[in-house]
Every structure is written in C-alpha cells, then in structure tokens.
Amino acid sequence: MNTEMLLLWSDQLPVSLAVWLVLLVLAMYLGRSQAHLLIMSTSGAVRTLFRLAARSFNLLAMRLNSRNKEIILSHGRDAVEKKIEREFHRVNSLVKKDLSGYPAAQRKINDAIEKIEEDFSSSIEAPPLPPSWVEGVDTIAKTAKAADPTVTLILENINQSLTKAQKEALDEYRRSSQGRHEALKNMLPTWRNVSQQLSEINKNVDGIEGQAKVIDKHMQEYESIRNSEDTAVRKLLSSSVTQLFISGLVLIIAIMGGFINFQLIALPMSEMVGGTSQLGPMKTADVAALVIIMVEIAMGLFLMESLRITHLFPIISSMDDNMRKKMLIITLSILTILAGFEASLAYMRDLLALDREALTQSLAGSEIISAEFRWIPSVGQMVIGFILPFTLAFIAIPLESFIQSFRTVMGTAFCQLLQMIDVTFRMVGNIVQRCGHILIRVYDLIIFIPLEVENHLSGRKLKMDKIKIDKDAEVDQLPVLTEEKLS
Amino acid sequence: MKRFALLLSVVVIMLGGCNAEKPKTKSVYMLLDTSGTYTKELDKAQKIINYLLATLNSGDSLAVARIDSGSFSEKDIVSKVTFDTRPSVVSDQKRVFKRSIDNFISSVKSSSYTDITGGVLQASEFLNETRADEKIILVFSDLKEDLVKGHVRDFSIPLVDIKVVALNVTKLRSDNVDPRHYLNRVAKWQERVNQGGGKWLVLNDLERLERLIAG
Numbered sequence: 001m002n003t004e005m006l007l008l009w010s011d012q013l014p015v016s017l018a019v020w021l022v023l024l025v026l027a028m029y030l031g032r033s034q035a036h037l038l039i040m041s042t043s044g045a046v047r048t049l050f051r052l053a054a055r056s057f058n059l060l061a062m063r064l065n066s067r068n069k070e071i072i073l074s075h076g077r078d079a080v081e082k083k084i085e086r087e088f089h090r091v092n093s094l095v096k097k098d099l100s101g102y103p104a105a106q107r108k109i110n111d112a113i114e115k116i117e118e119d120f121s122s123s124i125e126a127p128p129l130p131p132s133w134v135e136g137v138d139t140i141a142k143t144a145k146a147a148d149p150t151v152t153l154i155l156e157n158i159n160q161s162l163t164k165a166q167k168e169a170l171d172e173y174r175r176s177s178q179g180r181h182e183a184l185k186n187m188l189p190t191w192r193n194v195s196q197q198l199s200e201i202n203k204n205v206d207g208i209e210g211q212a213k214v215i216d217k218h219m220q221e222y223e224s225i226r227n228s229e230d231t232a233v234r235k236l237l238s239s240s241v242t243q244l245f246i247s248g249l250v251l252i253i254a255i256m257g258g259f260i261n262f263q264l265i266a267l268p269m270s271e272m273v274g275g276t277s278q279l280g281p282m283k284t285a286d287v288a289a290l291v292i293i294m295v296e297i298a299m300g301l302f303l304m305e306s307l308r309i310t311h312l313f314p315i316i317s318s319m320d321d322n323m324r325k326k327m328l329i330i331t332l333s334i335l336t337i338l339a340g341f342e343a344s345l346a347y348m349r350d351l352l353a354l355d356r357e358a359l360t361q362s363l364a365g366s367e368i369i370s371a372e373f374r375w376i377p378s379v380g381q382m383v384i385g386f387i388l389p390f391t392l393a394f395i396a397i398p399l400e401s402f403i404q405s406f407r408t409v410m411g412t413a414f415c416q417l418l419q420m421i422d423v424t425f426r427m428v429g430n431i432v433q434r435c436g437h438i439l440i441r442v443y444d445l446i447i448f449i450p451l452e453v454e455n456h457l458s459g460r461k462l463k464m465d466k467i468k469i470d471k472d473a474e475v476d477q478l479p480v481l482t483e484e485k486l487s
Numbered sequence: 488m489k490r491f492a493l494l495l496s497v498v499v500i501m502l503g504g505c506n507a508e509k510p511k512t513k514s515v516y517m518l519l520d521t522s523g524t525y526t527k528e529l530d531k532a533q534k535i536i537n538y539l540l541a542t543l544n545s546g547d548s549l550a551v552a553r554i555d556s557g558s559f560s561e562k563d564i565v566s567k568v569t570f571d572t573r574p575s576v577v578s579d580q581k582r583v584f585k586r587s588i589d590n591f592i593s594s595v596k597s598s599s600y601t602d603i604t605g606g607v608l609q610a611s612e613f614l615n616e617t618r619a620d621e622k623i624i625l626v627f628s629d630l631k632e633d634l635v636k637g638h639v640r641d642f643s644i645p646l647v648d649i650k651v652v653a654l655n656v657t658k659l660r661s662d663n664v665d666p667r668h669y670l671n672r673v674a675k676w677q678e679r680v681n682q683g684g685g686k687w688l689v690l691n692d693l694e695r696l697e698r699l700i701a702g
Contacts, residue, residue, distance in 0.1 A: 267574065274572030276512070276546035355578045363537040363585065 028443065029450040036440050043436025050429030054422045061418035068411040069233055073225050075404060076236040080222045084215060091211045098204040105197050112194045119187045123180040240408040247402035254395040258293055261342070261388045264381065265289045268348040293392070296338050300393025303331040310400040339389040346385030350378045514548040514619030515539055516610035519565075520628035521553045522601040529592050531655055532627045535696060536588050540581045542697075545572050548617040551588060552606060554628060555598035556635050559605030565591045569617065601633045604640035604679075611646055611683075622649045623699070629657050630672045646685030651676075652699060653689045 009019035028035065224232040269292075270285035277284040305316040306328035316327065354374070361367070444451060517539070519532050536551060543549055550567035552558070566587040570577045607624060614622040624646075630653060634640055653676065662669035673689060680687040690696055 270545070271573050271575060275544070275574060275577075276572045352574050352578075355575065359578050359581055360541055362582070363541045365537070 025447050025450060029447045032443070032447065035443060039436050039439050039443070043433050043439075047429040047433040050425045050432065054425035054429065057418050057422040057425065061415050061422060064411060064415045064418065068408065068415060069228070071411065072233055072236045072240065072408055073228055075240075075408070076225045076232065077222070080218055080225060084218045084222065087211060087215045087218060091208060091215070094204070094207055094211065098207070102201065105201060109194055109197050112190045112197075115190050116187050116194075119183040119190075123183045237408065237412060240405040243401050244405035244409050247398040247405060250398035251395070251402055254392065254398065257388060257391055258297075260384070261293050261296075261392065262286075262289050264349060264385055264388070265292060265342055265345045267352060268345040271348065271352070292338065292342070296335065296342075296389040296392050297395055299331045299335045299338070300389075301396040301399070302327065303335060303393055304396035306331060310396045312396070312400050312403075335389055335393060339386045342389055343382045343386040346381040347378060350381050511620035512546045512548075512617075513543060513621045513623065514614050514617040515543065515623045515625060516550045516552065516613055517625040518558070518603070518606040518610060518627060519551065519553050520601060520603075520626075521555055521595055521598050522633065523597055525629060525657075526595055526597050528627070528655060528657065529595060531693065533588060533592050535625070535627070535654065535693065537585065538696065540585060543570060545570050545574065545577055548614075548619060549584065550610075550613055551591075552609060553591075553595070553598075554601055554603055554606045554626075556600035556602060557605060557638065558602040559609050561609075563606065563609065564613075567613070600635050601628070601631065602635070602638065602640065603628060603630065603632045604634075604644065605638075607646070607651065608644050611644060611649060614649055624649060624651045625654055626651065627654045630676055644679060644683040644685075646680055646683035649685045650699075651680045651685050651687055653687075654691075654693065654696070656689060656691060 006020070007013065007016050010016040221232070225236075266286050266289040269289045270283070273284045273288050275283070275285060279287045301310070301312060302316065304310040305313050306324050308317060308324075311317050316324070319327065361369070517532070517536065519529060521529075539549055546569075548567070548569040550564055552564040555563060566584050568580050568584050570580055603626065607626065610624045614624065632640070653673070656669075656673065677687040688699070690699065
C-alpha cells in the first residue's frame with residue numbers, strides 16, 4: 001500500500017518522490033501561518049503548564065522552608081533556653097555555695113579590722129612626760145657647786161636616785177615599746193587572714209562574672225534565634241546534620257547490641273514457647289525474644305522520660321514529681337527483672353549449647369571432652385545478658401536526637417528537592433518554547449523555495465508599486481506646476 | 488507514641504523479611520536390611536542414623552525399622568521418635584534413640600527372607616501419619632527381595648509425595664557376572680515407586696546424603 005502510494009505519480013521512485021516533495025512543500029507553504037500559530041500556541045501552552053507546575057513547587061518549597069525554619073528555630077530556642085536555665089542554676093548554686101558564707105566572712109573581716117585597730121591603737125607610742133622637777137633639780141645643781149659637803153652628799157644621793165629613776169623609766173619605756181612591737185607582730189596573721197578572705201571573695205565574684213559572660217553569650221544566641229536571623233538558622237541546621245550523623249551512628253551500634261541480645265535469648269526462648277511454632281513467617285521463639293528486647297527498649301524510653309532526660313512523651317514530662325518518681329521506680333524495677341531474666345536465659349543458652357555439643361560429639365563417635373575454664377564464657381554470657389538491657393535503655397537519647405534532627409534535615413533536603421524540581425520545570429518550559437521557535441525556523445527552511453519566490457515577487461511588486469507611486473506623484477505635480485505657472 | 492509504634496513495626500517487618508521462609512518439618516523412615524550377609528553393612532547404617540540424629544530438629548520425625556521376612560508390621564520398627572519442641576528434650580530423645588539403635592545393631596540376627604515391599608508400605612503409613620512437609624524413606628538394602636511363600640507383594644504401593652532413597656545398593660556377586668541384574672533391580676524399584684506417586688533416588692555415595700537431608 002505504501003509502495004503504491006509512493007509510486008502514485010510515476011513508476012520511477014525518484015520522480016514520484018520529487019512530486020510528493022513538491023506537493024508537501026506546497027501544502028506546507030499554504031498552511032504556513034496556521035502551522036506557525038499551532039507550533040507557537042502549543043509550545044506556549046506547554047511552557048505555561050511547566051511554569052505553573054514550577055510555581056506550585058516553588059510555593060510548596062517556600063511553605064516547607066518556612067515551616068522548617070520555624071521548627072529549627074523552635075528546637076534551637078528550646079536548647080538555648082535549657083542552656084541558659086542550666087547556667088542560671090549554676091550561678092544559683094555558686095551563690096548559694098560560695099556567697100552564702102559572705103556575711104560570716106564579712107563579720108570575720110570586721111572583727112579582724114577591729115582587732116587590727118585595737119592593736120594599732122595599743123601600739124601608738126606615748127612619749128614620756130618631761131619631769132616637772134627638772135628645773136628645781138637644775139637650780140639645786142647650780143647652787144651645789146658652792147655648797148658644803150653635806151649638801152653635796154645630799155645632791156649626790158639625789159643624783160643617784162634620779163639616775164636610778166631615769167633608768168627605771170627607760171626600762172619601762174623599752175618594755176612598753178616591746179609590747180607595742182608584739183602587738184604589731186600579732187597584727188600580721190590577722191592581716192593575712194583578712195587578705196585571704198578578700199581574695200576568696202574576689203575569686204567567687206570572678207567565677208560569677210565568668211558565668212555571667214557565658215549567660216551573655218547564650219543570651220546573644222537566644223536573641224539571634226528570636227530575631228530569626230539567617231546565621232542562626234544556618235548554624236542550627238548544621239548542628240542538626242551533625243546530630244543526625246552522630247545519633248545515627250550510635251543507633252547503629254545500639255541495633256548491633258540488640259542483635260547480640262537477640263542471639264543470646266532466641267535459642268533458650270524456644271525452650272519456653274517451643275521451637276516449632278510459627279507466628280506468620282517467623283518462629284514464635286524469635287518473636288518472643290524480639291518482644292522482650294522491644295519491651296526493654298520501651299522501658300528504657302520510659303525511664304529516660306521519667307528522668308526528664310528525653311522528651312518523647314509529653315504526658316510523662318508533664319507528670320507531677322511524685323507520679324514521675326513512682327514511674328521511675330516501676331520502670332527501673334521492670335528493667336531489672338528483665339535483665340535478671342535475660343541473664344538466666346543466657347545461662348540456659350550456654351547449657352543448651354554444651355548439651356548439644358556433647359550430643360554431637362557422641363553422635364560423631366568421638367570422645368566427649370570437658371573443656372577447662374568452661375565457666376568463664378558462661379559467666380560472661382550471664383553478665384552480658386544482664387548488662388545489655390540497661391545499655392539498650394540508653395537508646396532513648398540518640399533516638400530522640402535522631403528523630404528531631406531527621407525531621408529537620410529531611411525537611412531541608414525535601415525543600416531543596418522541590419526547589420530543584422522548580423528550576424527543572426522552568427528550564428523545561430523555556431526549552432519547549434525555544435524548541436517551538438526552532439521548529440518554526442525548520443518549517444520555513446523546508447519551504448524556503450516558495451518563500452523566496454514569494455519574497456522576490458513581493459519585492460518586485462513593492463518596487464513596481466513604488467515606481468507607480470512615484471509616477472503618480474509626478475503626474476499629480478504636473479498640473480500644479482502648470483497652474484502655478486499659469487497663475 | 489506514634490513514632491515508636493512506627494519504628495517497632497518497621498523493625499518487625501525487617502526482621503520478618505529476613506526470615507520469610509517457614510521451616511519445613513521432615514519425616515524420615517529408614518529401613519535396614521537384615522537379611523543374609525547384609526547385616527555386615529549395618530555399621531554404615533549406624534553412621535547414617537547418627538547423621539540423621541544430628542541433622543533433624545524439633546518437630547521432625549525419625550523411625551528406623553528392620554527388613555525381615557514379613558516387614559509389614561509395627562514389631563519391625565526398632566525405634567521411632569517425633570522430636571519435641573523444646574531443645575533440651577530433643578537432646579534427650581536423640582540420646583535414647585541412639586542407645587536403642589546401638590543395642591539393635593549389636594544384637595541383630597539375620598533374617599531368612601527379605602520383605603522390602605512390606606517395609607516400604609509400613610514406612611509409607613508411618614510417614615503419612617506424621618503429616619510432615621517432607622517425607623523420606625531411606626532403604627538401606629541391596630534391593631533384592633526374597634519373599635516367604637504365600638506373601639503377596641506385587642501391587643502398587645501408595646507413595647504420594649514421598650521420596651524413596653535407596654542407599655548403599657551393594658552389587659551382589661551375580662551382578663558382577665551380569666550387571667543387568669543390578670540395573671533391572673534398580674529399574675524395577677524405580678518403576679514401582681513412580682507408579683505409587685513417589686520419587687525415586689539412588690545414593691550409593693553416602694556423602695551426598697547431606698544434600699538430600701539438608702535440601
């Protein structure tokens with residue numbers, strides 16, 4: 001059928017093809033304006049469609065971004081609030097611990113100062129009063145040169161008495177001076193005590209000043225978050241990514257711990273629930289072991305919540321202290337019971353393994369060898385069985401961190417993805433429009449011969465029209481000139 | 488709580504996905520030929536039984552019976568057991584089973600005739616009663632049947648979904664003279680088993696038994 005159509009115009013294929021080509025070009029030339037319109041409108045519609053879709057994705061990305069920002073800031077705000085609260089608690093404890101002794105220290109310093117004052121006042125030197133009878137003695141001494149020996153004797157006696165009195169006075173003065181020196185010497189430890197007390201107070205004040213600086217720093221961070229600054233958002237996001245990786249790593253370690261725990265209790269569990277029964281595709285013993293591990297993790301979560309370390313369950317965090325303490329005791333008790341249960345299961349596993357080993361040796365016909373220090377792995381398994389549940393309890397901390405950071409990081413990643421889709425859609429829309437333009441050019445290229453003919457003819461016609469216009473203008477001008485000349 | 492429930496379900500699904508295949512229960516019935524000089528081969532059978540004891544698990548069944556003059560009888564079952572669900576009990580059951588087999592092999596006496604068909608029929612009944620997922624009859628014999636006069640055994644044996652494995656089919660002296668005897672014996676049994684709806688296998692190399700049981 002196709003061959004017949006191809007050879008419709010001539011038996012020779014090239015001739016027939018040439019006729020078809022001419023007809024096609026002619027048809028395309030005739031429908032040129034409609035085809036252009038169709039291509040333009042189609043490419044325009046596709047572009048509009050893509051732009052609309054891009055706009056929708058952009059709006060969604062913006063909304064998501066804003067929501068993410070809110071969440072990031074909210075988490076950041078909570079974290080900084082907690083930090084500030086903790087710093088204030090530290091300051092409070094510092095004030096309570098160190099500055100509570102401040103009045104006593106002040107009293108001590110006051111007492112010391114009083115003592116110093118007393119000592120100081122007692123150490124003031126009192127100059128000896130000049131004797132009032134010095135002038136009288138002087139007069140007698142002057143008269144004494146001319147007096148008789150009796151008077152001289154009397155005077156000598158007086159001289160001796162005076163010398164003695166003077167010596168005694170001098171001794172007394174020396175003694176009192178020594179006393180004052182002693183008092184001044186006694187002041188030294190008191191001074192030292194005062195200095196020590198003051199340096200102690202200074203140190204405490206410095207500590208509080210340091211804490212105040214830390215609080216100031218946190219407050220600045222808090223204000224930056226409250227003002228929704230971009231730097232704060234970027235910082236918090238970067239922190240979230242780090243948190244996600246760290247908590248993810250810890251969770252992987254915890255899952256490995258859980259797997260070891262599972263291996264430890266799955267076999268002995270079959271002793272309790274049977275080794276052949278199935279629960280769906282899994283052995284009931286395996287499910288039971290898994291449930292025990294899950295219960296341990298759940299108890300760990302509740303324990304961490306009760307201790308207010310994590311905040312996954314607001315209902316537990318909002319409980320009053322008594323209730324929370326009760327819950328703490330209950331979860332810890334259950335966890336301890338489960339740990340004991342696991343330790344016994346681990347021991348049972350060891351016994352079963354030993355029994356199986358002995359049986360295998362007996363079936364193989366080899367001699368049953370009882371290994372020395374076989375109790376070490378038994379005890380080791382029991383210890384691991386006891387410790388692992390408590391270790392798994394701490395999974396709550398990285399889990400909370402992982403959930404929070406995962407929400408933030410995934411939200412941001414999804415937002416980036418939406419923005420990428422937005423850009424891609426815009427690009428595709430523009431490409432489609434450009435393709436429309438190129439198609440029009442290609443279309444014109446195919447029918448370039450009739451187009452050229454058309455251009456040529458229209459150019460000639462234009463030329464002819466111009467000549468005609470010029471001629472008409474000349475004709476029109478002639479009578480005017482004649483009339484002008486005539487006039 | 489929603490988050491935790493989601494996490495729990497994910498973990499359960501993941502672990503479930505890791506162990507999606509349900510373990511199949513096996514039931515093995517081993518027939519020991521005690522006719523003529525074949526009793527000398529029983530130490531090999533003992534090793535096979537020990538291997539089976541080491542391989543079979545909770546829920547599996549194992550029975551060992553002798554082939555004598557009239558084997559279609561409960562009396563010919565030397566020992567049978569269905570392993571308990573508890574691993575510790577399974578070990579005890581295996582020990583008891585091993586002891587009974589050891590006693591049997593140390594005190595076995597040759598029988599005058601060889602009723603393999605009766606033994607296979609008895610095995611088929613036992614295996615069907617166990618309702619195991621995989622049923623295997625191990626025939627430890629040279630497959631030369633020698634019936635007591637008057638015993639009728641030329642009928643089809645119901646062996647639907649049962650694998651019949653001939654082990655240690657030793658070549659008789661006459662087989663060496665004319666190997667077609669051996670081939671005919673094996674072919675005859677294959678035909679009978681296939682007629683009964685079973686699957687026939689010959690394992691002269693006992694190393695391959697591992698693949699059969701483990702597979």
